Amino acid sequence: MMATNNRLTAEDFSAARKRLLQMHFDSGVGHIGGNLSALDAMLIIFHEYLSGEDKFILSKGHSAGALYTTLWSLRRLQDHDLELFHKDNTLLAGHPPAKGIADIPFATGSLGHGLSLAAGTALAFKLKGNDTQVVCLTSDGEWQEGSTWEALIFACHHRLFNLTVLVDHNELQGFGSTSDVASMSPLWDRLKGFDVNLQIIDGHDADAIRAALEGERQRLRIIVLRTVKGHGVSFMENRMEWHYLPLTEDQYRKAIEELELK
Amino acid sequence: MRKQLCDALVARATKPEMVFLTGDLGFMALEPLQQALGPRFINAGVAEQNMISVAAGLARQDFEVWVYSIAPFCYARPFEQIRNDITFHNLPVKLIGNGGGYGYGVMGPTHHAIEDYGVLLTLPGMSVYVPAFDEDMDAVIARAGASSRPAYIRMGRGEPPKGYAVPAYAPWRQLTCGGGPVVIAVGPLAGIYIGAFEHLSAEYRPNLWIVSELPIEQNPLPHELLSQLEKSPGLCVAEEHVRQGGFGSDLLLHMAEKNRAVRNFRHCYARAHHFDRYGSQKFLRQQSALDADSMLDVLKGLHHA
Incomplete structure (x- = not known):
């Protein structure tokens, strides 16, 4: 499944990160922290893992910016699309849209839907007898939704081995840390109770992500990406306010300068 | 079913x-x-x-x-x-x-x-x-x-009278004819009115219609029903559904938008989620005045209106 000829370079990651920040700055839109924590994995999945009819479902719909940027990096969205992000008469809403973008099969944004949608999609391919892959990216806070556990039970029971579940484990949610809000940390201890192939990796280590995606597929695969909210921009990293806040002009300039120095 | x-x-x-x-x-x-x-x-x-x-x-x-x-x-x-x-x-x-x-x-x-x-x-x-x-x-x-x-x-439970020849399915069906008001029932509820209406004289017997597909914008009222409504002394809608968002309000809105007059409108609907006591569907229909006897009382009222 891995298309090694599409292997991303450090420059590719950096360019995508800068384009993401530019898009959010131009639109005055927040939710940047969780976009930066998820971006590396999304880039690898789209550039190096998915092929043919494979599907990606962004369950943490508030990371739409990272998804749009990833599609831009593949030239499936253009600069003029990104320039309309979050504006009137745009295709690129604050959360993934229901129609208009072939790479986005479902409108998401209300947490706790994506994994079930992914399970239904994976089951469809299984019933058709083909090996088409489905990848679903959840947030860590999203595992407080009961429906996410319903989906996990279903996916395990139906042995949906063509489904890969990613968890963007940045440990910060809307109004606190995940451990402050709901005492189930670490999440992977809860996940271990299921018959799954569970991998816990550095979510910003490209080679670790690649290796995890090549791992065993004889069980449902869950990859917990240990990530940093606001990854790559020092004043954003691990700070809850970047779940919501947009960038000021000064902050934007500093962030870009920092990324260029790296 | x-x-x-x-x-x-x-x-x-x-x-x-x-x-x-x-x-x-x-x-x-x-x-x-x-x-x-x-x-x-x-x-x-x-x-x-x-x-x-x-x-x-x-x-x-x-x-x-x-x-x-x-x-x-x-x-x-x-x-x-x-x-x-x-x-x-x-x-x-x-x-x-x-x-x-x-x-x-x-x-x-x-x-x-x-x-x-x-x-x-x-x-x-x-x-x-x-x-x-x-x-x-x-x-x-x-x-x-x-x-x-x-x-x-x-899905519900079909309740036609014994020996009743059920008419072939259609989104709208007329079940009884007469000179009385128009009654439109949503789904199986119509079945419990057929027997009661058939005992009425032709002069007072309602034109009982059953609707099985909603909303009206996808299933417009048939011409025959519209022409009956023009002459009818009244209209009663019966539905095992709360008043808000039910067929009754959709119908009246539709009629108003089409500038069609509705005289003497009565609405029989599910009146509550909780009554003082629990009971069967038949019991709960009685509590909501959706049963056949309650419908006959409504018709009497319309006759005197």
């Missing part, structure tokens, strides 16, 4: 794209369907939110998806999943809710579905089918299956 539902779906089971999901219900009823569909019959367990989104995922990959549960579990628990995952994407998933209205009677209000079609018809593109008689299920499944819209099928 469960046997008829099962038979109708078994007849479709040869279609390789058909999938049936149940929320752990159907014991002693759906086993033939389970056998016919094999791996395409999926007991999704006691997890309705997941079941609806899984259905959406399957439908997105061109499967013909039917979802079954007790009516309230089918739409109330997973409402957001129906809204976001099915209707926002206009996926033709068919939801089948058994025991619509007060159908689960003495099981209590957690099992009643008296706001089901009102709630669901607020969603984009949604169709609702309310079969009135057991014999309707074949046609309802065929019509819902052929539709490209998401749909909800509110």
